[in-house]
Amino acid sequence: MLTQRVSHLAISLLCAALFVVPAVLFLGCAPVEEEEAGRPYSIAVFVPGVVEGSPTYEMLVEGVRRAVDESENAEVRVVEGGFNQAEWSGSITSLAATESYDLIVSSNPSLPEIANEVSQSFPDQRFLVLDGYWEGNPRMRTVMFNQREQAYLNGYFAGLVTTGGMPASREARRIGLLAGQEYPMMNQVIRPAFLEGAQVVDPEIELDFRVLGNWFDAGRAADLANSMLDRGVDVILSIAGGGNQGVIATARDRDAYVLWFDSSGFHHGPGIVIGSSLVKLDQAAYERTRAAINGSLEFGVGEVLGVADGYVTFDSEDPNYTEYVPETIRAQHEQLMQRLMDEPMEFDIPGAN
Amino acid sequence: MIYYAIEVMAPLLLAGLGGLFAELAGVLNIALEGMMLAGAFAAIVSASLTGSIAAGMLGGLIAGTVLAYLFYFVGIRMRANIFIVGLAINLLAAGSIPFLSSAMYGTKGVLRLPRVPRMPGFFVGIETGFPLLDQIFLGHSFGVYLTVPAVLLAGLVLQRTPFGLRLRSTGKNPETLRAVGLNPDRYRRAALLISGMGAGLAGSLLALRLGVYLPNVSAGRGWIALVTIYLGYKRPFGVLIAALCFALAEGVSVAAQGVLQIPGTILLGLPYILTVLAMIAYSAMRRVAPSDD
Numbered sequence: 195m196l197t198q199r200v201s202h203l204a205i206s207l208l209c210a211a212l213f214v215v216p217a218v219l220f221l222g223c224a225p226v227e228e229e230e231a232g233r234p235y236s237i238a239v240f241v242p243g244v245v246e247g248s249p250t251y252e253m254l255v256e257g258v259r260r261a262v263d264e265s266e267n268a269e270v271r272v273v274e275g276g277f278n279q280a281e282w283s284g285s286i287t288s289l290a291a292t293e294s295y296d297l298i299v300s301s302n303p304s305l306p307e308i309a310n311e312v313s314q315s316f317p318d319q320r321f322l323v324l325d326g327y328w329e330g331n332p333r334m335r336t337v338m339f340n341q342r343e344q345a346y347l348n349g350y351f352a353g354l355v356t357t358g359g360m361p362a363s364r365e366a367r368r369i370g371l372l373a374g375q376e377y378p379m380m381n382q383v384i385r386p387a388f389l390e391g392a393q394v395v396d397p398e399i400e401l402d403f404r405v406l407g408n409w410f411d412a413g414r415a416a417d418l419a420n421s422m423l424d425r426g427v428d429v430i431l432s433i434a435g436g437g438n439q440g441v442i443a444t445a446r447d448r449d450a451y452v453l454w455f456d457s458s459g460f461h462h463g464p465g466i467v468i469g470s471s472l473v474k475l476d477q478a479a480y481e482r483t484r485a486a487i488n489g490s491l492e493f494g495v496g497e498v499l500g501v502a503d504g505y506v507t508f509d510s511e512d513p514n515y516t517e518y519v520p521e522t523i524r525a526q527h528e529q530l531m532q533r534l535m536d537e538p539m540e541f542d543i544p545g546a547n
Numbered sequence: 548m549i550y551y552a553i554e555v556m557a558p559l560l561l562a563g564l565g566g567l568f569a570e571l572a573g574v575l576n577i578a579l580e581g582m583m584l585a586g587a588f589a590a591i592v593s594a595s596l597t598g599s600i601a602a603g604m605l606g607g608l609i610a611g612t613v614l615a616y617l618f619y620f621v622g623i624r625m626r627a628n629i630f631i632v633g634l635a636i637n638l639l640a641a642g643s644i645p646f647l648s649s650a651m652y653g654t655k656g657v658l659r660l661p662r663v664p665r666m667p668g669f670f671v672g673i674e675t676g677f678p679l680l681d682q683i684f685l686g687h688s689f690g691v692y693l694t695v696p697a698v699l700l701a702g703l704v705l706q707r708t709p710f711g712l713r714l715r716s717t718g719k720n721p722e723t724l725r726a727v728g729l730n731p732d733r734y735r736r737a738a739l740l741i742s743g744m745g746a747g748l749a750g751s752l753l754a755l756r757l758g759v760y761l762p763n764v765s766a767g768r769g770w771i772a773l774v775t776i777y778l779g780y781k782r783p784f785g786v787l788i789a790a791l792c793f794a795l796a797e798g799v800s801v802a803a804q805g806v807l808q809i810p811g812t813i814l815l816g817l818p819y820i821l822t823v824l825a826m827i828a829y830s831a832m833r834r835v836a837p838s839d840d
Contacts, residue, residue, distance in 0.1 A: 246655045376812050404804045405811030411766040412757050417551050417801045425805050436761045439657055443757045447665070462659065 235268040235487045238289050240300040242275045242282050249457030250475060254301045254324060257479025265487045271295075283308045290316040297486050301325045301475065303379060306336050306496075320493060322482055324475055327543045329496040337482060339473040340500030340541045343534055345384040347501075347508050348431050348453050349391025350530050351469045354523045355429045355451055357396050360468070362449040366426025367399045372418055372441055374409040374434040378544035387539075388431060394530075402427050406437045415440030423448050429468075431455060442466055460514040468518050470509040478505055498541055501534040550682040552791070552798035554756075557690045558583070558749035559790040562772035563779070564701045565611075565745020567786055570776050571705065572738030573718035573731075577633035578618055579746045580769025581640030582611040586750025588644045588658075591760040592651070595660035600667065600689070604751045611747015612740055614640065619739045623732055637769075645762065658760040666690070666755045690752035694787075697745075701783040714738055746772070771822070778825050789825075796821040 239258050245251045255272055262270040275285045282305070289298055290312050298309070299322045306328035309321040313333045320333050327338040352369040369392050373380050389401040402425055404418045415437035419430060423444065431453040432441040438452070442463040445452050452463065454470035478499065485491035499505035508531060509515060510524065562579050569576035586607035593606025614636055622632035645655035652658060669692055670685040705711040714734045716724050721731035746769060753768070754760050771793055778792075779785025796818040804811045 244655070246649070248656070376810065402805055403811070404801075405815065407812065407815040408766070410761065410763040412759070412761055412764060413555070413753055413766060413768075414797070414801070416757060417555065417798070418804070420551055421548075421801050421805055436657060436763070439659075439757055439759045439761055443759070446758075462657075 235265065235297075236295045237262060237268065237270045237297045237299060237483065237486075238295040239270060239272045240275055240282075240286055240289060240298055240305075241272060242279070242300060242302045242305065243277055244274050245272065250301060250325070253457070253476035254299070254479050257476035258299050258483045260476075261480045261483035261487060264484065268487045279304065283311065286312050287315070290319040293318070296320065297322055297483070299324075299479065299483060301479075303327075303377075306334065309334055320486070322479075322486060322491070324479055324482075325473075327496045327498070327546050329546070330494060332494040335482065335486075335491060335493050336496040337478050338496065338498045338543060339475070339478075340498055340506055340539065341379060342383050342387040342541045343500045343539050344455070344471045344473065344506050345387035345431075346391035346539060347471045347506070347527075347530065347534075348455065348469065349388035350394055351391075351508070351523070351527055352388070352429045352431060352453060353392035353395030353399055354526055355468070356392070356399060359520060359523045360428075360451060362428060362451065364426055364428040366428075367396055368402055368426045368428075369399060370402045370404070370419070370422040370427040370430035372404050372406060372415060372422075372430055372432045372434050372437070374406050374437060376405055380433070382544045383541070384433070406434045409435030409437060412437050412440035412443070416444045419444035419450075420448070423450055429453060438462070458509045458512055460509070460512045464514045465518050467514075469515070470512070472507050472509050474505045474507070496546075498543070500538050500541070501531065502536075502538045507531070548682075548798045548802045549679065549795075550686070551801065552794040553683060553687060553691055555797050556790045556794035557688075557694050558752045559768055559772050559775060559793060560694045560749075560787055561690075561697060561752070562746045562749035562769055563775040563786040563790055564697055564783060565742035565749075566773055567701065567742075567776050567779075567781060567783065568705075568714065568738040568745075569735075569742040570781060571715050571718045572735045573721070574622070574629060574735055574739060575633070575773075576615075576618065576739065576742045576746075577630065577773065578614065578636035578640075578769075579742065579772050580765055580767065581637035582614045582743050582746035583750035583753070583765040583769045583772075584640045584644060584763075585610040585614050586747030587754035587764045588648070588750075588760050589747070590751030590754045591658055591660060591663060591758075594663045594755060596662075598662040598664060600664050600755060603663070603755050604748060607747045607751025607754070608744050609747065611743040611745070611750065613743070614747075615739045615743020616736075618743070619736045623735050623739070641763075648760070656762065659758070663755070663758050665758060666752075688752075688756060690748075690756070693748075698783050698787050705783065710734075710737075774822055774826070778822075778829055780829075792825065793818055793822060 239255055241251045245255055262268045275282050286308055297320050301324040303326050305323045306326040309323055310331050322335050324337045326336050328334055328336045356367050356369050371388055392399045402422050406415050415434055419441045429451040430441055432438040433455045441452055445466045452467045454467055456473055458470045459467045566576050566579050589610030590603040590607035594603030618636055621627045622629045648658055649655045666688045668686055668688055673685050675681055717731040717734040724731045753764055775786050775789035778789035800814045800817040803814050
């Protein structure tokens with residue numbers, strides 16, 4: 195009997211410990227009023243995926259780290275959320291629930307909606323989301339890049355290539371676009387803007403659009419690229435993550451050209467990757483984070499940055515660009531850049547709130 | 548389209564044939580996917596170190612075999628649950644390769660190494676006057692020409708040699724083997740090692756065709772290879788037909804995107820829909836006329 199009571203008592207104590215100890219620890223970690231003055235400005239970078247191998251997330255982390263390094267009293271922690279999108283909301287909620295971070299920074303078109311939901315439960319938490327758009331949440335700042343201009347830049351370049359500007363240009367005036375998956379920005383903005391840009395060069399140019407179905411199957415990407423080349427395509431804009439490597443392999447085997455999106459891709463295939471449109475996500479992340487640390491970042495704003503702002507551009511600095519792309523094409527493309535500087539393109543963001 | 552279907556078929560067929568040996572020995576090798584992945588990584592590393600395609604393929608073969616031995620040791624020798632061991636091998640490959648890649652080359656992502664040669668093509672530029680025959684037989688990469696003798700060799704070994712007979716007995720009735728003083732585990736080990744070689748070689752073909760290793764390069768082909776074993780009635784020639792059917796369906800889905808006004812995302816499901824339909828048909832046909840396996 196006594197043994198039974200002792201064991202009941204022990205179990206009760208164990209249960210109490212299980213609940214009380216984390217609560218005490220949690221409260222102990224919560225910000226305390228006296229510490230507030232000397233406490234560093236704390237930032238969490240939530241990476242919806244993994245950093246390594248993703249130029250976009252590498253730029254994000256690099257930009258935030260640079261801002262923190264230049265600040266005397268700020269700290270940063272990078273949290274990789276993995277590829278399971280269903281887990282991102284829970285991960286961001288967990289970060290906000292710690293109440294340890296003044297700012298959560300992330301980058302993905304689906305993140306503003308998640309951050310908006312989380313901020314309803316944690317009204318003190320502030321968010322900076324790049325490559326996404328949200329207006330009106332006083333605790334969130336978003337930065338979107340004008341992907342219409344970006345795709346247009348690629349399209350115009352592809353048009354110049356397919357109309358005979360390069361040694362391997364073919365007779366059929368057909369350009370290719372390989373997408374990892376179909377999504378509103380791809381179908382409603384990138385795809386039409388890519389063709390629009392090409393048709394400025396020649397209205398007869400056709401677009402061969404293919405979908406890989408994921409962001410990693412380079413083998414199937416190689417087959418899709420082969421199928422495109424069979425139909426007379428000579429230049430392919432590849433927005434397919436790891437699948438881009440399959441497109442490069444095919445282009446190398448069959449003398450065709452590849453265009454890159456978001457980051458500089460020349461080093462993946464000199465002479466094969468002949469053009470890269472860039473978004474300066476690192477610069478945007480750096481500047482907005484620095485403003486947040488200084489207390490000058492305005493929240494509740496959804497900004498759109500494009501060519502005229504200097505955040506969307508075409509990589510004309512890379513030595514491979516000058517080595518493999520003829521002077522005439524470079525000059526014509528430079529003129530387009532200048533035109534977009536003077537006359538920015540309107541950008542309707544799909545699904546904007 | 549047929550040309551590319553043949554190229555797609557080659558790695559599926561090699562992995563499927565290897566898996567067939569394990570299956571006939573009574574061991575379901577669900578680790579083909581992981582072995583392919585390891586083969587792909589090892590192939591690129593070996594090809595880069597030596598500058599040789601042959602060495603790359605050998606590296607892939609060895610990597611698959613090492614994982615297969617691990618499978619044998621834990622699953623057969625240590626009597627662990629085969630299904631769990633297979634899953635663990637897949638997870639081990641997916642988890643350890645990024646670690647090795649990071650430690651050796653400083654990246655977990657795309658591994659583009661110097662000195663990796665391009666996969667040579669054979670009978671390139673030759674025309675018979677019959678385009679269909681040209682697409683089936685000419686201008687393919689080395690791996691494709693490897694698969695034809697592999698099917699014949701597998702058929703010969705399994706059907707016409709004492710080793711093949713004993714291996715099949717191991718799967719059907721291991722007690723018979725024990726009764727004549729033979730150890731069935733030796734045949735299970737041999738079968739698993741052959742399946743590791745096939746999957747490793749298949750992985751090496753995938754990576755060497757691209758000239759790079761990238762995470763998840765096998766993209767589920769190990770699982771498809773497993774399906775071809777059953778669709779092919781557990782016979783080498785049947786595996787060939789099943790792999791060819793899947794590759795043709797894949798080829799149709801790729802080519803159709805360029806000509807049909809149907810969203811690509813829907814067309815991409817075609818090979819998998821056909822696989823499910825084929826499995827249903829297989830199941831129905833087995834009820835009517837069960838195979839001797």
